[in-house]
Amino acid sequence: MSPIQHPQLTSLPRRALVTGGAGFIGTHLCRRLLSRGDQITIVDDYSTGRPENVDLLRAEFPRRGAITMIEADVRDGLPNPSAVRFDEIYHLAATVGVRLIMKDPIKAAETNLECTNRVLRYGVESARRHGRAPAILLASSSEVYGKSNVLPFSEDDDSVFGSTRTTRWSYAQCKALNEHIGLAYHQQHGLPVVIARLFNTVGPGQVGEYGMVLPRFIRAAIEGRPLTVHGDGAQVRCFCDARDVTRALVELVAGPACHGQVFNVGSDRPISIAELADLVIRLTESSSVKEFVSYEQVYGSRFEDPRERRPDLKRVRQAIRFVPRWGLEETILDIAASMLEQVPSDLRPAVGAERI
Numbered sequence: 119m120s121p122i123q124h125p126q127l128t129s130l131p132r133r134a135l136v137t138g139g140a141g142f143i144g145t146h147l148c149r150r151l152l153s154r155g156d157q158i159t160i161v162d163d164y165s166t167g168r169p170e171n172v173d174l175l176r177a178e179f180p181r182r183g184a185i186t187m188i189e190a191d192v193r194d195g196l197p198n199p200s201a202v203r204f205d206e207i208y209h210l211a212a213t214v215g216v217r218l219i220m221k222d223p224i225k226a227a228e229t230n231l232e233c234t235n236r237v238l239r240y241g242v243e244s245a246r247r248h249g250r251a252p253a254i255l256l257a258s259s260s261e262v263y264g265k266s267n268v269l270p271f272s273e274d275d276d277s278v279f280g281s282t283r284t285t286r287w288s289y290a291q292c293k294a295l296n297e298h299i300g301l302a303y304h305q306q307h308g309l310p311v312v313i314a315r316l317f318n319t320v321g322p323g324q325v326g327e328y329g330m331v332l333p334r335f336i337r338a339a340i341e342g343r344p345l346t347v348h349g350d351g352a353q354v355r356c357f358c359d360a361r362d363v364t365r366a367l368v369e370l371v372a373g374p375a376c377h378g379q380v381f382n383v384g385s386d387r388p389i390s391i392a393e394l395a396d397l398v399i400r401l402t403e404s405s406s407v408k409e410f411v412s413y414e415q416v417y418g419s420r421f422e423d424p425r426e427r428r429p430d431l432k433r434v435r436q437a438i439r440f441v442p443r444w445g446l447e448e449t450i451l452d453i454a455a456s457m458l459e460q461v462p463s464d465l466r467p468a469v470g471a472e473r474i
Contacts, residue, residue, distance in 0.1 A: 131155045131156055131157050132151075132154075132155075132156045132157070132205040132206060133156070133157050133158075133159070133202065133203065133204045133205050133206075134151050134156050134157070134158045134159070134204060134205065134206045134207070134208065135158070135159045135161065135196075135197070135204045135206070135207045135208070135252070136148055136151070136158055136159070136160050136161070136207075136208045136210065137160075137161045137162070137192045137207075137208070137209050137210055137211035137233065137237060138161075138162055138167060138192075138209075138210035138211030138212065139158070139160030139161070139162055139167070139172075139208075139210070140160060140162035140164060140167030140168055140169065140171045140172050140187075141162065141166055141167040141168075141171070141210065141211075142319075142321070142323055142324045142325070142360065143210055143257070143316075143319055143360050143363065143364065144160070144162070144167065144171075144208075144210045145167075145171040145174075145175065145323060146321065146323070146360040146361060146363075146364045147208055147210070147364040147367060147368070148160065148175055148185075149175060149178070149364075150361075150364045150365065150368055151368070152175065152178075152179040152184055152185070153179075157183055157184060157185075157186075158184070158185055158186070159185075159186040159187075159188065159197060159202070159204070160172060160185065160186070160187050160188065161188045161190060161192055161195050161196060161211070162187075162188075162189065162190075162211065163189065163190060163191045163192075163195070164189060165213075166213075171323070172185070172187050191233075192209075192211045192233040192236055192237065193232050193233060193236050196236065196237075196240050199240060199243045199244040199247050199248075200247050203244060203247075203248040203252075204244065204252040205252055205253070206252055206253050206254075206255070206371050207237060207240070207241060207252045207253070207254045207255070208254075208255045208257070208367065208371070209233070209234060209237045209254065209255065209256050209257060210257045211229075211233050212229065212230050212233065212257070213225060213226035213229045213230055213289075219285065219286060219288070219289045220285055220286065220417050220418075220421075223285050223288050223289075226288070226289055226292070227288055227289075227292050230289070230292040230293065230296065231292055231295060231296065234256065234296040234299060234300070235299065237254065237256075238254070238299060238300060238303045238309065238311070241254050241303070241309050241311075242303070242307050242309060245307075245309070251308075251309055251310060252310075253310040253311075253312070253371045253372075253377065254300075254309060254310065254311045254312070254371075255311075255312050255313075255314060255367055255370065255371045256296060256297070256300045256311060256312070256313045256314070257314055257316055257367075258293050258296060258297055258313050258314060258315045258316065258380070259289075259290070259293045259315060259316055260315055260316065260317045260318075260382075260384070260427050260429065261286075261289055261290040261293055262277055262290055262293050262294045262297065262315055263275065263277060263278070263290075263424075263427070264277050264278040264279040264280065264287065264290050264424075265278050265279070265280055265422065265424045266278040266424075269426060269428050270386060270428045270429055270430040271382065271427065271428065271429050271430060272382075272430040272432075272433075273315070273379075273380045273381065273382060273430075273433055277290070277294055279291055280422050283420060284420050284421070284422050285420070285421075286421065286422060287422075297313050297380060300313055301313070301378065301380075304377065304378040305378070310374070310377040310378075311377060311378065312370045312371055312376050312377055312378075312379065312381070313379070313380040313381070314366070314367055314370060314380075314381050314383045315380060315381065315382050315383065315429075316363060316383050316384060317355075317356050317357075317358060317382065317383070317384025317385065317427060317429050318331075318332075318355050318356060318357045318358065318384065318427075319357075319358055319359075319360050319363050319384070320332045320333070320357045320358070320359060320360065320449055320453070321359045321360035321361060321444075321449055321452065321453065322360075322452045322453050322455075322456040323360075323456060324360070324453065331355075331391060331394070332357060332394065332398070332450070332453065333453060333457075334346075335394065335395055335398045336398055336402065336450060336453050336454050336457060337457060338406055339398050339399055339402040339404035339406045339454075340402060340404070340454060340457055340458065342404060342405055342406055343406060344406055344407055344408065344409035345395040345398065345399065345406055345407070345408050345409065346409050346410075346411055347391055347392055347395055347408050347409065347410050347411070348391070348410075348411060348412075348413055348416055348423070349391075349410070349412065349413050349423060350392075350410065351390060351391045351392025351393075351395070351408070351410060352390050352391075352392065352425070353390065353391050353423055353424070353425050353426065354388045354389065354390050354391075354425065354426040354427070354428065355388070355389065355391065355394075355426075355427055356384055356385045356386055356387055356388055356389070356427065356428055356429065357384075357385060357387075357389070357394075357446055357449070358383070358384040358385035358442055358444075359442065359443075359444035359448075359449045361443075361444055362385075362440075362442040362443055362444055363383055363384070366381075366383045366434060366438060366440050367383070369438040369440070370383075370434075370437065370438060373437060373438065375437070376437050376438075379433075379437075381433055381434045381437065382429035382430060382431055382433065382434060383429075383434060383440070384429050384431070385429075385442050385446075386428055386429055386430075386431050387446065388426070388428050389446070392408065395408045396408070397446070397447070397450065398450055401447060401450050401451055401454070402450075402454050
């Protein structure tokens with residue numbers, strides 16, 4: 119095929135396709151795109167996304183034609199490429215969360231690989247029909263680094279995976295294969311693909327039911343229950359607000375020099391999980407305590423959890439001058455406030471209510 123032409127991203131309004139747009143990160147991303155005047159199409163099967171997120175977006179952005187919602191699996195629910203031309207595609211749809219991956223590793227692997235393949239093929243089909251391709255953002259994960267001990271993690275470092283008998287590494291290897299395929303489409307077809315390796319992303323609207331640690335801690339603190347810490351709590355992570363992460367995603371897609379590259383996106387401020395629990399208790403003024411449970415109790419035998427994950431952010435800083443604006447403390451208070459808003463005022467616990 120002839121070389122793919124990149125869309126003129128200065129034209130407005132832009133048309134953006136967001137897979138997984140009803141999920142936590144997807145909702146924040148859609149809000150950012152709508153705020154700049156884009157017309158967006160969301161494809162989400164609501165397996166982990168929520169219809170109420172789309173309802174909130176529609177209430178916030180009531181302009182006609184701003185949001186098109188397609189409730190479907192990405193594999194068979196993408197719009198006809200002949201009928202609409204997208205300037206940008208953000209592929210966020212995936213099976214995420216350790217709890218979901220451990221529960222159904224077959225579905226997780228199939229979903230994560232097949233959906234990405236479908237989005238990339240769709241980009242090529244669109245280019246053939248319209249003469250220029252949409253810029254495509256593939257959301258990858260810090261899981262790609264596996265259990266590497268080389269810190270901080272840099273984009274060109276080797277991936278170090280554990281045994282194939284350890285279920286969690288299947289997700290990491292699927293994400294790594296997605297990156298290989300995305301880069302191959304860029305090299306072979308000229309498809310403008312950008313890969314963002316997301317580290318722990320948190321913020322208002324996130325739920326803890328799929329194993330996400332921070333909203334799980336905050337919910338327990340608000341309700342005065344023990345904060346359950348897995349393992350010894352010494353494992354170290356870096357948490358970045360979704361409002362910062364989505365800003366980075368939009369800026370990376372808009373930069374032609376970023377196409378065909380991989381970027382770490384997140385915060386490089388480390389904190390142990392035990393320290394995170396203490397911080398949540400302090401900020402919410404909760405009477406809760408920490409409760410330590412073994413990994414085996416939660417996930418069964420043969421579960422591995424890397425001791426530390428910390429990104430090298432030099433590449434993304436050089437590309438888009440990325441610096442997180444939301445501090446972890448502010449994010450925690452915003453999550454707690456959003457959780458309290460969902461509870462009738464007469465039933466709200468007294469924990470941290472005045473401060474939040």
